[in-house]
Amino acid sequence: MSIVQSILNGDRLALARILTQVENNTPEGKSALAELFPYTGKAHLIGVTGAPGTGKSSLVNKLVLHYRKNENKRVAIIAVDPSSPFTGGAVLGDRVRMKDLSGDTGAFIRSMASRGSIGGLARSTAGMVEVFDAAGYDIVIVETVGAGQSEVDIARLAHTTLVVEAPGLGDDIQAIKAGILEIADILVVNKADRPGVENTEKALRSMLELAHPTARVFKHHGAYMSVAVPVQENTAMWIPPIQRTISTDAKGIEELAGLIAKHAEHLRVSGDWVSRERARLSSEMEALLRDELMNQFRSRMPEAEFNQVMERVFTRELSPWEAVKLLVKESIK
Amino acid sequence: MTERKIRVLVAKPGLDGHDRGAKVVARALRDAGMEVIYTGLRQTPEMIADAALQEDVDVVGLSILSGAHMALAPRILELLKNNGQTDVKVFIGGIIPDDDVPTLKKMGISGVYGPGASTEDIVKEIREIIIG
Numbered sequence: 403m404s405i406v407q408s409i410l411n412g413d414r415l416a417l418a419r420i421l422t423q424v425e426n427n428t429p430e431g432k433s434a435l436a437e438l439f440p441y442t443g444k445a446h447l448i449g450v451t452g453a454p455g456t457g458k459s460s461l462v463n464k465l466v467l468h469y470r471k472n473e474n475k476r477v478a479i480i481a482v483d484p485s486s487p488f489t490g491g492a493v494l495g496d497r498v499r500m501k502d503l504s505g506d507t508g509a510f511i512r513s514m515a516s517r518g519s520i521g522g523l524a525r526s527t528a529g530m531v532e533v534f535d536a537a538g539y540d541i542v543i544v545e546t547v548g549a550g551q552s553e554v555d556i557a558r559l560a561h562t563t564l565v566v567e568a569p570g571l572g573d574d575i576q577a578i579k580a581g582i583l584e585i586a587d588i589l590v591v592n593k594a595d596r597p598g599v600e601n602t603e604k605a606l607r608s609m610l611e612l613a614h615p616t617a618r619v620f621k622h623h624g625a626y627m628s629v630a631v632p633v634q635e636n637t638a639m640w641i642p643p644i645q646r647t648i649s650t651d652a653k654g655i656e657e658l659a660g661l662i663a664k665h666a667e668h669l670r671v672s673g674d675w676v677s678r679e680r681a682r683l684s685s686e687m688e689a690l691l692r693d694e695l696m697n698q699f700r701s702r703m704p705e706a707e708f709n710q711v712m713e714r715v716f717t718r719e720l721s722p723w724e725a726v727k728l729l730v731k732e733s734i735k
Numbered sequence: 736m737t738e739r740k741i742r743v744l745v746a747k748p749g750l751d752g753h754d755r756g757a758k759v760v761a762r763a764l765r766d767a768g769m770e771v772i773y774t775g776l777r778q779t780p781e782m783i784a785d786a787a788l789q790e791d792v793d794v795v796g797l798s799i800l801s802g803a804h805m806a807l808a809p810r811i812l813e814l815l816k817n818n819g820q821t822d823v824k825v826f827i828g829g830i831i832p833d834d835d836v837p838t839l840k841k842m843g844i845s846g847v848y849g850p851g852a853s854t855e856d857i858v859k860e861i862r863e864i865i866i867g
Contacts, residue, residue, distance in 0.1 A: 414788060414789070415788060415818060415819045415820070418788055418789055418790070418791040419791055421791060422742075422791045426739065426740070485770075486765060486766075486768075489765065489766050489767065489768045490740070490768045491764065491765035491766055491767060491768045491769050491770065491771070492765060492770045492771065493761050493762065493765045493771045493773055494770060494771065494772045494773065495773045495775075497772060497773070497774050497775070497786060498773060498774060498775035501775070501782070504781075504782040504785055504786070505781055505782065505785060510789055511786075511789055512789055512790065513772045513790055515740070515770045517740075
């Protein structure tokens with residue numbers, strides 16, 4: 403039986419091993435992704451992001467426990483933590499908060515190091531999500547690196563993005579900046595038993611009131627990747643709700659799951675589900691295209707020639723911009 | 736770009752609550768460029784084997800200070816084997832009497848480290864056994 407067939411049949415070891423191949427971007431991983439791709443597109447992808455220490459992992463733990471106990475859904479979790487920029491090593495500690503899910507074959511937790519990516523995810527996260535989707539998980543939760551203000555890649559990947567806040571982390575100016583709060587489909591104020599919870603909620607609410615309802619389709623860097631959005635029905639805009647939770651006591655979790663389901667329903671009714679799928683696949687394509695072009699460039703460009711041009715930049719003879727123009731011209735000769 | 740990272744699960748089975756050693760080792764492995772999945776205190780052998788499977792690790796490092804190593808180690812090896820993870824190498828650190836070391840190695844433990852063991856040695860031996 404092929405490894406892909408084993409995954410479709412629910413073999414957990416085969417799944418774990420293919421995830422490694424996909425993460426390492428090996429030829430085996432790529433061919434598995436190609437075979438699995440037709441089986442994708444069914445799972446609800448939920449992103450969980452927020453500053454370090456806001457309680458993302460503990461929240462995910464309780465949320466998944468709810469899905470397992472009350473909704474009998476199979477859930478996969480990809481938990482991303484940062485890699486050291488110096489050694490490339492990582493300590494991935496999200497499992498420490500997810501002990502409740504141990505021993506449950508309907509939940510699968512995979513820790514992942516960011517390996518130098520800066521958007522809050524790793525390069526292979528999208529591929530790993532596809533593997534879980536094809537393997538038949540109803541829900542795939544991606545927990546990002548503890549994110550600051552602009553690690554917003556998750557919003558391109560997920561159908562529903564939760565931004566987790568905690569009391570005492572910033573004032574209302576933080577709340578009107580662009581970036582992470584803007585990508586929230588649902589705002590979660592975790593650790594709601596802590597003092598200051600009213601202020602945090604008030605700041606978030608005033609941010610929402612200031613906002614014009616903006617179309618929530620993502621801008622791409624490349625001009626070629628604009629997404630054709632199907633004509634939308636005249637449906638109400640989704641205003642991100644604010645949900646208080648206390649993960650340690652499982653308070654607010656059921657309500658949060660309710661809001662997530664409501665958001666999924668909204669996406670389907672409004673047609674945003676389709677436009678988000680398209681935006682996600684185009685941004686995945688764009689990233690792959692960039693990698694592929696870079697690889698082709700590297701394989702065509704003799705290292706000596708590259709270094710020679712580099713030297714001219716170091717001596718201020720060429721500007722970096724001129725150097726790039728020169729190299730690209732050379733490489734397509 | 737193809738990357739080969741050594742993935743290590745660092746776990747503390749049993750009931751003793753001292754995880755300083757496990758954290759020091761986790762940090763040292765991180766600084767050696769490995770990806771360390773840290774699971775925390777009071778893990779059952781089943782929890783450890785389950786995590787090792789999901790994370791597809793190359794190495795499981797157990798920290799045991801309670802004296803229960805002769806019961807916990809064979810159980811974890813058995814569960815890994817049952818899951819089909821026969822290629823995973825298991826290392827133990829902690830308070831392990833010298834007399835038990837040959838028995839542990841015979842049952843399939845790849846390395847045993849007591850107090851005073853250097854983290855450099857641990858890193859070196861893991862690298863040797865995984866990459867060769």
